[in-house]
Amino acid sequence: MTRAVIFDLDGVLVDSEPLSLGLLAEEMRALGIADATPGEVGRQFLGVALPVIRAYVADRLGRPVPDAFVERFEDRLLALYPERLRVIDGVPDLLDRLQAAGIGMAIATGGSLRRMGETLRVSGLERWFQGRAFSADQVAQGKPAPDLFLLAADRLGVAPADCVVLEDSPHGVTGALRARARAVGFVGGTHLALRREDHAALLRAKGAAPVLDDMTGMFAALTAAA
Template sequence: MNTVIFDFDGVLADSEIIALSELRTSLEEYGIIMDWDALVEQFLGASVRQIIAFVEQRAGRPVDAGFQKDWYKRLFASYRARLKPMPGAAEMLDRLDAAGIDYCIASGGSYKRLGVALECIGFSERFADRAFSADSVEHGKPAPDVFLYAAEKRGASFADCVVLEDSIAGVTAAGRAGMRAIGFVGGGHLEGIRPLHADRLRAVGAKPVLTGLRDFEEAAFGGA
């Protein structure tokens, strides 16, 4: 029995363009200036712990609790004002429900961030008890931990899981978990670098790479 494991940000919700923009503001407060492509490559799929470790290494000083608090305050305000589901996400999930295919979320983001975002796009009930975060495991992506954890929680065989991911770290993590990874480059955060990022995902094992969710079932199951 197949189980689909979705990354969340940039896959089910068009949230990465908001999150990365707000993160860049927080980074600048620590003297870290990055262009958009570098921001995407470095932080797409990263956990809060990984982001803080990067900031501490680059800034050469500890990051206090205010970093995450201030980032989340701005982030959640922006989510509530303008976060939307990825085009076609609800329809795709309806089709999976109709076909009896199990699915869940395995996100590098925190449970707090995931919960706010799910509420904003109206998916909270749909993903009740099947939205998992790197908060629950020792290592975030590209380690396989969060995918293995999600599969165990769903009672799924690792080999029967199909992962939909927009990040290099996520595709790498899926491969390390022994799961097939399909890439996704439909998010607003990849505008202008979509072909480049698609090549990056293919290079670490994504096959195929999709630009929209309409073709997901065909890519994953041959039209199931």
């Protein structure tokens, strides 16, 4: 029985990944990684915390990454949110149904606390997640480690085995399963428009079941018996 649902945020509740992947690729190219594209960044780092990406950039460059790299990226990204951040279709209705059914809800995002807070505020989703939104900033290891999902389950007071995680990232699916939660996949974000079937197959291969491309039927998928 599902007692709680733990949501990834970017690409699952809000359609923010096209903005973030595009800007991240721009910042990487500006530092000298000429082959950085939104598609390649997404394939490698979807769901991964910025410190991991920063370490990758330093390794590629063979030198330390400027201290301002992360701050500049987030400043540029958050400046776009008031005009361009969009909630995934069907999300508010899904959250209302889960709440009405007495199912706990939390967020477990690889994004920073700052980005998470602004995303929830600008999108209007914060009312469903007061005190129940968690960032990779708060754990020793982000996805694909289980730490973030274990933290969310603990704060909800629910055993991980009684939680379902909704993810668009293979790293997130791996982390959820390592935490002993069930994983459901979502591939409805516009960042996956050109590779939706391939990405769905990847999530299934990692252990997500089922994998949906919109929120129709999501309540049943999240609350079905394992």
